[in-house]
Amino acid sequence: MAAQRKLVLVDGSGYLYRAFHALPPLTNSRGEPTGAVLGVLNMLQKLRKEETPDLIAVVFDAPGKTFRDALFESYKAQRTPMPDDLRSQLQPLLDSVNALGLPCLRVDGVEADDVIGTLAQQAAAQGYDVIISTGDKDMAQLVNDRITLVNTMTGSRLNREGVKAKFDVYPEQIVDYLALVGDTSDNIPGIPKVGPKTAAKWLGEYGTLDKVVENAASITGKVGENLRAGMKELELSRKLATLDCNVKLDTPFETLRVGEPDRERLKELFTRLEFRALLRQVVGGDAADEAASSASPAAPAAEGAPIPAPVPRNYETVLTAAALEIWVAQLKSANVISLNLATTSAGYMQADIVGIAFSIEPGTVAYVPMSHDYPGAPAQLSRDAVLQALRPVLESEQPLKVGYDLKYKGHVLKRAGIELRGDKFDIMLESYVLNSTATKHELSAISRRYLGIDPIAYESVAGKGAKQLQLNQVGIDVATNFVAEEADLALQLHRLLWPRLEGLPALQGLYETIEQPLLPVLLRMEQAGVLLDGDLLRKQSGELATRMREIESQAYAAAGGPFSLESPKQLQEVLFGKLGLPVIRKTPTGQPSTAEDVLEELAASYELPKLIMDYRAFAKLKSTYTDKLPLQINRSTQRVHTCYQQAIAATGRLSSADPNLQNIPIRTPEGRRIRQAFVAPSGQCIVAADYSQIELRIMAHLSGDEGLLQAFGEDRDIHLATAAEVFSMTLDTVSADQRRTAKMINFGLIYGMSPFGLASRLGIERSVAAKYVDLYFQRYPGVRRYMDETRQLAHERGYVETVFGRRLYLNDINARNAGLRQAAERAAINAPMQGTAADIIKRAMIQVDHWLQQSKLPARLLLQVHDELVFEVRRDLAEDLIAHVRELMSGAAELRVPLKVDAGIGENWDEAH
Incomplete structure (x- = not known):
């Protein structure tokens, strides 16, 4: 009987991380992440069913440091x-584990x-069979005739x-093995260049780590030198x-019995998390149906x-004209094709x-290869013939x-x-x-999320790194599956997602x-590119390098000797060790922080x-822009062509990449x-045209505050007007410092800045x-009312909206x-203002x-940078362009206050802004 008793110990922290990284991300209708919780609970249910344990415990890491942190300050330091x-x-x-x-x-x-090791050995000593459910290799040191490891995600079991x-x-021998190999995830040093094979070979030959050390002198080659050089660290690595x-535990292993589930608590939890299948399984079908009916009707995608x-x-390769x-x-003859x-x-x-691949019905796709040119590739239809045949469709x-x-x-x-x-x-x-x-x-993320399909990865088709192939070098049979799958998944996803958009008219309208009408606009902007003076940038790189060397010399003088300005460790030693400057904040590893705000x-x-900050600023400008941008000039067009990404920023703002042209500093002379x-x-x-104080104008619109509406309606300097209100002064007596304070209050409150x-x-x-904040709210009570109401609405709905109906889900709005x-x-x-500003400039771009x-004016829209549009136009038509652009940008939204557009003309972007 004793031999049949079983204790199951679950590595709960490992389960949580593995579920998070391995499973599709899910959220409930409030936008709260739930996928990892669901994954862990399903794994626990599966484990209990398969193992039927007498005793069980789910063990999690507690917050805070452990004895290993005291042993080694850098233990797990590199973990994000x-x-x-x-x-x-x-x-x-x-909460869910406890309620179960x-x-x-x-x-x-x-x-x-x-904790798991302690419980496992105690139970094994009392005749229990112990199953440890984990994917952690460190646990292998516990395995014996009574203790077995089980990996729930792979189904593998490890006995001796x-x-x-x-x-x-x-x-x-596992501890000795880990001491030699080290562990990058835990930052255990190990011996450099000693991998699993070398460690296993030495332990197979000598038996233990101590014997390896005793025989270190006889181990030849570079690896032997590394062993001898690193022996001082070996004992630390072993510990x-x-x-x-x-471990002294308050909970004896004999007490780890499954209790009665708290069905009311489970109903509450699983209803909020929207785990309807688990509700049916654990609580009952009525509760699950009730949860389904109580889920927010605003659920974005029925997560x-x-x-x-x-x-x-059924993927077909088309090789003949017939x-x-x-x-x-x-x-x-089709209405919609993928x-x-x-x-x-x-x-x-x-x-x-x-x-090129096409699909009309899910599962049925045609792939037409045209230019696969690897040795032995079959004959294919010519690209010109295929495109000519498809031109009427495309x-x-x-x-x-x-x-x-x-x-x-389209490009x-x-x-x-x-x-x-x-x-469309x-x-x-x-x-x-x-x-x-x-x-x-x-595609991979949304396919996993909505279809439960992990698409074929490009690397699995074409390889990785320097040896990666282009698709024309990949076998046609392999390429067919890869290229056709995307067309297939796109059609399946569209048939799932579009009805959900249709069920939310505001989002369908958005x-x-x-979003969809902006596609051809962005395509034309990207095709146009922007002309760049590469020689000027290279000259600026040289000047920045000279300035950095000057700062370096000044920094050495201030520090009393040379050091690497780019080394956080050396900077820590100089600032806080040598110079004894006050420690403002520490890193997660306990080191004095050298972050920018510090x-x-x-x-x-x-x-x-101050010198370090200047050095970093110049180094970033040099590496990011003056060195790199000239290398990104297209040889054919002699222009730089960025890529605008629509589906990155949650607020709806466009992102620019390869190169990023939206983050070039404007507040410094060098930028x-x-x-x-x-x-x-x-x-x-x-020509550069940008919205003036657009987010403050949106705040005035959303809050309806009479003071703000009046100030913008009369086209007053809003920061001057705010200063006059807050400090109870007339406009003509406000000082520059008071205006600066008012400006900081205006923008700070938009971004949720605290006193x-x-x-x-x-x-x-x-x-x-x-x-100052209290005075502001006394003068602008509508702003406080808007903020309070918005917070309350966000708690109730789980999201906020822009003026045009864009939803911005707040995953942590009801977090504990x-x-x-x-x-x-x-x-x-802040999100409704940022999001509305993003929607407005997109509407302006379309118009x-x-x-x-339509006008055929010899002008091109080149760039969009936050609230600014940049154009290239024939010089004699610049004023005509500005007049029309101002009118169109100002009319891109009807707010309670006018939208104001500033515009300028120049030989270059700096002159125009």
Whole structure:
């Protein structure tokens, strides 16, 4: 009987991380992340069913340091902090495990591994069979005749022989093995260049680490030198790798029995998390039905909806004109078709077409290869013949096209002489508009999320690194599956996502009037590019290098000797060790921080931090812009062509990449000089037009505050007007410092700045800053009312909206953690303003582009940078362009206050802004 008793110990922290990274991200209708919780609970249910234990415990790491941190200051130092959307799932998981009646352990000052090791050895000594459910290799040191490891995600089991087969050492040698190899995840040093094979070989030959050390002199080669050089660290590595199996626990293993589930608590938890299947399984069908009916009707994508059944695949390779003719006829008669391209490059200015795939019904796809040119490739239809046959389909508004990233496909087809039309349904944008904060919007992410399908990875088809192939070098049979799959998944996703958008008319309108019409506008901007003076940038690089050397010399003098300005460790030693400057903040590893905000605070009183900040600023300008931009000038066009990304920023703002042209500094002389390199061709000039104080105007509109409405309605200087109100002065008596304070209050409140933050920014006492904020709200009571109402509405709905209906979900708005909740509340206030500003400039871009196309004015829209549009126009028509652009931008939205547009003309971007 004793031999049949079983204890199951679950590595709860490991479960949580693995579920988060391995499973599709899910959120409930409030936008709260739930996927990791669901994954762990399902794994626990599966484990209990398969193992039927007498005793069980789910063990989690407790917050705070352990004895290993005392042993080694850098233990786990390189680990990144827990992602916010994982951290927010920890408490719901702990609550759910407890409500299920499962013993849940977190022991302060002790890692979960040590708790598991202690319980495992105690139970094994009493005759229990112990199953440890984990994916952690450190646990292999516990394996013996009574203790077995089980990996729930892979189904593998490791007994003593299994450990030997996997690591080539026995369980009793695992600690020595880990000490030699080290562990990058835990930052255990190990011996440099000693890998698993070398460690296993030495332990197989000598038996133990001590014997390896005794024989170190006889181990030849570089690896032997490394061993001898690193022997001082070996004992530390061994201690760090050894589990402490003598932890004093308040919970004896014999008490780890499953209790009665708390069905009311489970109903409450699973209803909020929208785990309907688990509700039926654990609580009952009525509760699940009730949860389904109580879920928010505003759910963006029915995150808890079941994954549809897989669609049978029939992917056809088209190699003959007759087969292509049949497909073209079907495409012409279809209402909606899905489209994908095989290309030679991810860069839209370089990519050539290798093949094209079409789908009319899910599961049925045709791939037409054209340019696969590897040795032995079968004969294919010529690209010219295929494109000519498809031109009537591709250049017609009907059939409507579905695809992933249709802008890129439009670029590539344009290079081949085809103008893509009817590009109505971009699934990347459909996913983004439904819920911009829920997940990334790459094809792989949304396919996993909505279809439960992990698409074929490009690397699995073409390889990695320097040996990676272009698709024209990949076998046609392999390419068919890869290229056809995207067309197939795009159609399946569209059929899932579009009805959900149709069920939310505001979001459907946002897609149809802003996001989709913006595609051709962005395509034209990207094609146009912007002219760059590479020689000027290279000259600026030299000047920045000279200035950096000067600062370096000044820093050495201030520090009393040379050191590396780019080494945080050396900077720590100089600032806080040698010079004894006050430590403002510490890093997670306990080291004095040298972050930008810390240096900024120190720079107010000390010379060296200010020099370091200047050095860093110049180094960033040099590496990011003056060195790099000249290398990104396209040889054919002699211009730089950025890529505008619509589905990145949750607020709706566009992002610029490869290169990023939106973050060039404008507040420093050096940053503005970089803008001088953005020039116009001979006979033309640059025009820049930007919205003046657009977010403050949106605040006035949303809040309806009479004071703000009046100030903007009378076109007063809003910061001057605010200063006059807050300080009870007339406009003509407001000083420059008082206006600066008012400006900081105006913008600070938009971004949720606290009195503490305002005090820090202005260099004043917190009580004085609090008084300023109180005075502001007394003068502008509508702003406070708007903020309070917005916070409350966000808590109730889980999202806020822009003027045009864009939803911005706030995953942490009801988080238990006060810091996360307060950050979400600040976002709730700011997001409608940022999002509305993003919507307005997109509407303006669409209208301006339409006018440019219709008027045939010799001008081009080149850049969008936050609230600014940059144009290239014939010099004699610049004023005409400004007049029309001002009118169109000002009319892009009807707010309670007028939208004001500032515009300028110059030979370069800096002059025009």
